[in-house]
Amino acid sequence: MTNTQNTMKTGYAAKRQAANIAIYIILTVMVIVWLFPIVWLILRSFSADGAYNAIFPSNWTFDNYIRLFNDYDAAGNPISQEDMPFPYGTWILNTFIVAVCSAVVSTLIILMISYAFSRLRFKSRKALLNCGLILGMFPGFMSMAATYSIMEIFGLKQSLVGLVIVYSAGAGLGYQVSKGFFDTIPRSLDEAAKIDGATRNQIFWVIILPLSKPIIVYTALTTFLSPWADYIFVSYFMKANKENWTVAVGLYNMLDNEHIGRYFTVFCAGAVLIAIPITILFIIMQRFYVAGVTGGAVKG
Amino acid sequence: MDFLDYVQLSTGQRFVYKLKSFFLGIPGAISKLFTIIGHFFASFFGMIVNGFKGYGSRFANGDGGTKLSYIIMGAGNILHKQIGKGLIFLAAEVAYFAFLFGFGMNYVSEIFCNNVNIPVTDPNTGTVAYAAYNGVIGNESPVYQDNEFGVPELLNSDTLDDSNKILLFSVLTLIVTIAFIAIYVANTKSAYASQKIVESGKKPVGLVAELKTFLDERFHVTLLSIPTVLLLIFTVLPIVYTIFIAFTNYDKNHQPPGKLYWWVGFDNFATVFYSNPLTSQTFGRILLWTIIWAVFATFSNYILGIVLALMINKKGIKFKGFWRTMFVITAAVPQFVTLLVMRILLDDKGAINNMLGTNIPFLTDTTGLWPYVTVILVNMWVGIPYTMLISSGLLMNIPEDLYESARIDGANAFQQFTKITFPYIFFVTTPYLITSFVGNINNFNVIYFLTAGGPVADGYDRSGRTDLLVTWLYKLTINNSDFNLAAVIGILVFVICAAGSLITFNMSKASKNEEEFS
Amino acid sequence: MVRKTKRVLALALTAMMATSALAGCAGGSDGGTQNSSQAPTGNNSATTSGGDVVSDVSVVDVDSDSVKQKLISAIASEAAKTNNEIKITLWCSSDDRSFEKKLVEDFKKEYASDQYTLDVDVNSSYGEDKAGGKIIESPGDGADVFNMADDQISTLVTAGAIAKVGDIFKGNVVANNTEDSVSACTVNGTTYAYPKTSDNGYFMYYDKRVFGDDEVGNLDEMIKKASENGKSVYLNVTGPWYMTGFFFTAGCDITYDVTTDTQVATFNTPEGLKAAKAICHISESEGKGFSGTPGTLGDNAYVQQGFEDGTLAAAVIGTWEGPVIKAAIGEENVGAAKLPTVLMDGKQEQLHSFGGYKVVGVNTHSQYPTTSHILAYYLTKESSQLSRYNERGLIPTNNKALEDETVNADPARKAIQEQAPYAHQQGTSVGGTYWAVNPQTVGTEAISNKGNLSDDKLNEILKNIVTQIDSAKKS
Structure with missing residues (x-):
């Protein structure tokens, strides 16, 4: 009796052990597959040769990173800062400014909308919610040309300010996640405050916002990250105004037929440089991200 | 059942x-x-009917001030001692009419011009005749004249018409007019209300007190007004404009400001659906692939992401944080970077083929399934870490005693998964699933950066085998300047997205989203 | 009472709308439009009908002092409209930017005056392949003066976005540049652009260590030899630009008429089938001594990579890759030749090609048209073309510059000259719709199927291409 129990136990343990080993193997293989492109990108960014079909550099160099900020032409002559074909530093700065500004404005707008829809009850609420849903289903860049013409009237075409405004305006439709979060905050808090004579304005600032740290961080994070990856709209909006391009447009241009020969490894270096801070930021903030997407089911 | x-x-x-x-x-x-x-x-x-409810009776019962405010806005309020409010209404009226006559009318008046001479070419003889067209948007084309050096100068740069601007600003005028009518009706209501207050012998509410309500009872107006205005200008206006474009011939041959374009009714819909066999064949193929793609891309990421999360979070697996972080790194690197990297890696002669010593046409196969398989696999590479991240968080949330009691009841690991884990995760992530389904129908980035819609193959009109409706739309707009066809496809994409998300909504009764369509 | 007011109000509103609507449309329609020239040719007295290049224009010595003074005063009068400040934008490719900037500095000195300040922004956002399209996308935001490939001219003319060459410069342009280069810039008798370089066509670069100079005449034999050396010959049959050469060779009718925007490409004929079968024939060697596609990365990257890692022994490409190939295998090993012959319908036939030019155009929406034309002229005159050759290695179009000794000795120049009888003008052969409809499907399908396509399938592919071209032209 005891004997069989023992063998059963060891059998069960052995099975679990085997399962775990299998999982370790699967995970290792998957991690290799998942990290391979990233590692390849990093390796290429240190390569002195411009080959795109090799893996390890034939010669290691830091040159590609230097060329992002101090480029030279095909003959090896240095190019002055104002003549840089790919002013990477300027683009990073542009993207950073746009990302920060649009994160601040968008977060504010999203919080305002979601608070109104979640905590306040008014006549046209349902209709507006439906409108928001419907508008969100039109492909975004369908409206690029029109947006450009509108910005032209305001004198903001091809400007960073214009870009921030467009991003912030568009962010308004992304209220669902934070509305979901506000829905989870007990309404009794509002009621109690109302009895104490607080206005809805005060409730918003004093009671709700301090409780919403995870969703504020989530919203700010997602709105901060999106300008770093947006190529389509910026390339249409900024046109030839290279000084105002963002990093995504610039990097994409390094890979076109005209430039890829000399700039492929520089592209890799540029990609690695922006990926590092964003990755770190994302890893630090991931719990907020999860909390956001799951609508507060997982607390940040 | x-x-x-x-x-x-x-x-x-x-x-x-x-x-x-x-x-x-x-x-x-x-x-x-x-x-x-x-x-x-x-x-x-x-809403409109409601808004106008009592419009007539208010006028009938109104005193002089109220009646006056039907023409001069704010008059009622001013006469009923709500001077600040009245002035605001008046200012709105003045501003609107200034806008209308100083700006809007210039465009609205040219939205449908007749007797404009449009050059028409006879395809057989090549002769150009000028024909009168009805319904042209704008009427003044550029006029050039040579100067003393024989250099053509644009004579009417200030007065020449741009069909785009005329259409766009007409829509803007329409939106502003609708907003103005709303304010106008509010004005009559307000005038009547203030009249009633005065008649009842009370003192009307002052402007300051009224403004205070915007921080309390009407706080939603304060919160929503700025976002609404932004949305109206940058989302609604462009969408309405684009819908109108679908009914014009704004294509590569009618490019403002050099040319004008005009209304053509449903011609563009006909082109997409039947009158041009190749275009409609392409539309059919791309539509089919878009749906297949959306289903595969959504569910492959979803299911495998959960499986990955389960593996990492399995009891006895060590270094959970390490495994998670490894996958999160790929999710964190900006998508356009990783996708471009994938494109280069998967090139016919790229690093992967080089390493394996093979010649697999990952992205260029015009007959086999390779491109489809590749984009779905790469999309899994991009998307699985996200699902893993989210479901990991959820897994840790499931109370351990649920499993405990299940084990006591003799449930095995698989049963625990189907009875406890999956229902819980599915319940919480349904909204996420729906957004990612709609997102995948509109998933521009993965296709554009990875394959650019390619490979180009026989039987695809200005597109390639992996083009989705949205990337086709982009190509038609940016590469071919066929804005009219693109607008038609944009409208169709909208219909598909709306239908798709409704199906998903219907499927998942678990949806806890309260704002399900009513 | 209520009713009445409402009605009055409604009536008033309708009347208001109606009158202003009528007023708005009537304004311009009485007469003006009939005269408005849709294509910005202006009143060009020198234009003759037909596609011939006009040769009877008087040549004005633009560089003489008297004319220069006149031009300077013209600039001054344009500058007067904007506070005596002129700012024009020039688009060029990023490789050329530093050189073009130098030229622009010279231009500013040449036409300097104390009556105005002249500023030229040299912008390299869009290279010669994209400039035309970007100008069409929104002419008002486009550069005043732009460098582009000559095949974009017809589309620009259709869109009314390119201005004809100013009469005062036209005599010069016509007299001093090669006849072909001027006709490439000429649409229906009107010259629209200033020819700049004559190397926007393709020929073949080869590795002299693999091929002797007498071994580059026959593609099949080249493929065989390359294969024996473990290398490949590259000819991008999946690119429409290169692929079309086969159809020219077979004698297909490929023409474009800009006035009627009519593209003819008789691919669905027995000749078209011959061309398609020739493509299939070489595609059979794909991966075995022949390489017919650059994959997803484009020609330039592929050719550079191929010569650098030694997998390519020869490549059909243009002068722009010359420096890269020289750097990869050493200048002494680089040979250049006209295209080889291909096996077509059982016979070896000389492969045809597109010949082309890079040109400078002026935007019709430029605020300073005269200044822009002067700049365009300056950038393309003899001295500029010569220094462009010396510094950038780009072959001129100017007759005198072409007589220069170093230019004449250039192997690439020789190869272009040898190919010239088989090179077809892009401007008269193809318009924008041709590129847009992806005619290369025949090439992509051939490569993907390793040349293994039945005649029926090929006919179907060719028929689809023609259908697409026909349906794209509807206006």
């Missing part, structure tokens, strides 16, 4: 049932879509 029948089914039967109900749900969802659009318009017009 009710719930009791359903739980008695085996897993396989349940799957079949779900699948069956999914496809059976499609016609229902589409008809529901139209019902909803009907509802939407009904409620919209209901």
